[in-house]
Amino acid sequence: MDIREVERSTGLERANIRFYEKEGLIQPKRRENGYRDYTAEDVKTLLRVKLLRRLMLSVEEIRSLQEAQVDLGVLLDQKMEELREKQRELAAAQRVCERIREEGMTYASLEPSRYLRMLEEEERRPNQPALIRKENDILRVDQEPMAVHPCKRLIARLFDLAFYGFWIDAVWYGIFRVHPVNSMLLSLAATYLAVLLVMLFEPLWLHFCATTPGKWLMGIRVYAAEGGRLSRQEAWERTKEMLSRGLGWNLPVYGWVRLYRSYKQYGCDAEPLDWDANTEYIWKDQRGYRPWVSLGVWALGVLFCAILMQNAQLPLHRGELTLSQFVENYNDYIKYLYPDSNEYMNDEGQIQEREKYRVLVVDVVTASQPPTFTYRSEDGYLQEIVYTVEYEDLFLVSKVTADMTLGAISFIGAQDNVLWQGGPSEIPRRMQAGEDFTFAGVQVEFEYEMENCIDIGDGIAVDQEDAPSSLRIRMVMRKG
Numbered sequence: 001m002d003i004r005e006v007e008r009s010t011g012l013e014r015a016n017i018r019f020y021e022k023e024g025l026i027q028p029k030r031r032e033n034g035y036r037d038y039t040a041e042d043v044k045t046l047l048r049v050k051l052l053r054r055l056m057l058s059v060e061e062i063r064s065l066q067e068a069q070v071d072l073g074v075l076l077d078q079k080m081e082e083l084r085e086k087q088r089e090l091a092a093a094q095r096v097c098e099r100i101r102e103e104g105m106t107y108a109s110l111e112p113s114r115y116l117r118m119l120e121e122e123e124r125r126p127n128q129p130a131l132i133r134k135e136n137d138i139l140r141v142d143q144e145p146m147a148v149h150p151c152k153r154l155i156a157r158l159f160d161l162a163f164y165g166f167w168i169d170a171v172w173y174g175i176f177r178v179h180p181v182n183s184m185l186l187s188l189a190a191t192y193l194a195v196l197l198v199m200l201f202e203p204l205w206l207h208f209c210a211t212t213p214g215k216w217l218m219g220i221r222v223y224a225a226e227g228g229r230l231s232r233q234e235a236w237e238r239t240k241e242m243l244s245r246g247l248g249w250n251l252p253v254y255g256w257v258r259l260y261r262s263y264k265q266y267g268c269d270a271e272p273l274d275w276d277a278n279t280e281y282i283w284k285d286q287r288g289y290r291p292w293v294s295l296g297v298w299a300l301g302v303l304f305c306a307i308l309m310q311n312a313q314l315p316l317h318r319g320e321l322t323l324s325q326f327v328e329n330y331n332d333y334i335k336y337l338y339p340d341s342n343e344y345m346n347d348e349g350q351i352q353e354r355e356k357y358r359v360l361v362v363d364v365v366t367a368s369q370p371p372t373f374t375y376r377s378e379d380g381y382l383q384e385i386v387y388t389v390e391y392e393d394l395f396l397v398s399k400v401t402a403d404m405t406l407g408a409i410s411f412i413g414a415q416d417n418v419l420w421q422g423g424p425s426e427i428p429r430r431m432q433a434g435e436d437f438t439f440a441g442v443q444v445e446f447e448y449e450m451e452n453c454i455d456i457g458d459g460i461a462v463d464q465e466d467a468p469s470s471l472r473i474r475m476v477m478r479k480g
Contacts, residue, residue: 003226006038010046014225017046018280023059025049025066034228056083092122147283150267152218155294157246159214162298164197165190169305173312195243195250203235217294219284227280234278241275310423318414320381323349329410338402349373351403371403385411387475394453394469396461399434399446404475408444411477415440432458438480447474 001009006017020026021036026045028036052062056079064070096118100110168190172178205212210221210229222238224230230238243249248258265271316332317325330345346352351370371389375382387404391397405428413424418440430437436445452469453460462469 001038001043003036003038006043006046009043010050012046012050020046020049020059023063025059025062030227035224036227055079088122092119095122147281148267148270149283150263152291153220153266154263155291156212156214156218156220159217159294159298160198160202160212161194162301163213164194164201166301166305167197168193169308173305173308177312177316191250195247199239199243202239203230203232206230206235206238207232214294217297218290221282221284223280223282225278225280230279238275238279242273245274307419310419310425313413313424314419315410315414315424319416321411321414322380323375323377323382325414326375326382326385326410329414330406333406333409337406345373349375371401373407382411384476384478386477387473389473391471392469394460394462394471395465396459397471398459399448399473400428400431400458401473404473405431408475408477412440412442412444415442415479434458441480443476443478443480445476445478447476448472449474 003014003017006012007014010017017026021028026038026042028038028042031037049062052065053059055076057075061070061075065072065075096115099118100115105111172190202212206222207230209216210223215222222230224234246258246262248255262273266273315329317329321329324347327345327347327349334341334344342353343351344353350373369390371387374386374388376384385407387407389401389403408427408431409424412418412427418424418426421440427439430439431444434446434448436443438444448455448460449472450460450470452463452467453471454463460471
């Protein structure tokens with residue numbers, strides 16, 4: 001029979017049955033599925049234990065009876081003498097309480113010596129009956145206290161969420177190579193995709209392994225209350241309850257409210273959580289290194305995701321580039337960095353459909369003619385790219401235009417070891433001052449030919465507004 005039938009047959013709670021099994025008073029067999037199989041003899045033993053516990057025998061004394069270390073009659077004689085002594089104490093205490101109450105004593109007027117003498121006299125009186133404690137008061141001490149580790153369970157849960165988030169990032173950035181975008185909508189979508197993955201895969205983890213990645217790191221195993229691993233239905237129901245009642249489906253604000261209430265119920269009040277009603281937790285050990293190992297693995301995952309995101313920002317084509325590959329890199333970055341732009345680079349490597357020339361600082365002037373790219377190749381692969389743009393009657397122009405930045409990331413970002421030298425984000429930072437530099441094996445040189453203009457740091461401004469002004473910017477990218 002299963003544990004539910006044993007509960008009905010004995011009137012004992014499940015916690016008592018588990019406790020007596022742990023103490024070795026019963027030893028139920030296991031079925032092939034791992035569930036406990038109780039026999040009629042187990043039920044009879046539990047009823048014996050229940051009777052003897054109500055007669056005030058301890059678990060140790062009952063165990064000694066099972067092992068035939070002591071005779072039941074001898075043990076009962078000893079217990080009866082203890083009960084008679086207890087009855088005398090209770091009766092004496094009752095009569096002294098009645099005398100104090102009859103005499104209307106208060107705490108201030110209470111004379112302890114007088115009533116202590118009365119207690120001594122009462123102890124010498126004939127035996128008086130006393131009530132044996134209620135069954136629940138006796139059996140309550142026979143329940144193994146619930147192991148409460150709220151921080152470890154919280155770390156395990158957060159690690160599981162991060163685990164699925166890691167795989168989302170790995171597919172999103174590593175396989176599909178989608179450029180990272182700061183979008184609240186996409187962040188929420190990724191969060192709920194992680195919740196969906198938890199719903200799909202956690203029941204399988206619990207069913208086949210009795211744990212999850214986060215629980216495994218924290219040494220936590222989850223089994224059915226009857227024994228054995230959770231069935232798929234039980235694991236699915238548990239996961240659904242955890243997501244709804246424990247995490248509030250990760251809804252903003254409400255999710256944190258549910259998390260706090262779960263922590264209070266489990267960690268502060270030491271009450272089982274709603275989704276743990278039909279489960280049994282096993283803690284492999286209490287070693288203090290487990291949380292640190294979990295956090296260390298989590299940190300490595302964050303680092304790996306950061307590398308994936310940096311890698312996703314690299315150009316589509318890397319290594320040696322043909323002109324067509326450079327063009328594809330350039331157009332891909334336009335869509336990523338300037339999604340509203342109407343410009344693009346044609347097959348000859350020149351910019352077309354320019355409605356408005358974009359600069360990084362202030363755009364108050366139009367180029368006298370469209371910027372041009374010239375290319376030098378060897379064996380079909382680009383070795384040098386020269387960018388040129390000219391302005392007339394300017395007011396203020398950035399030293400480094402958006403086209404220059406896009407061209408530099410598309411060409412320099414494709415070179416080897418860019419990721420380990422700071423990633424593509426390092427290229428605009430080095431270009432900002434408009435000064436020559438070398439990065440990832442590419443030499444970058446800037447030339448500024450100015451008339452009636454002055455250098456103001458990051459930009460070029462007109463010197464005298466009522467006089468003609470002109471500016472020619474030339475940037476050369478050459479593989480060393």
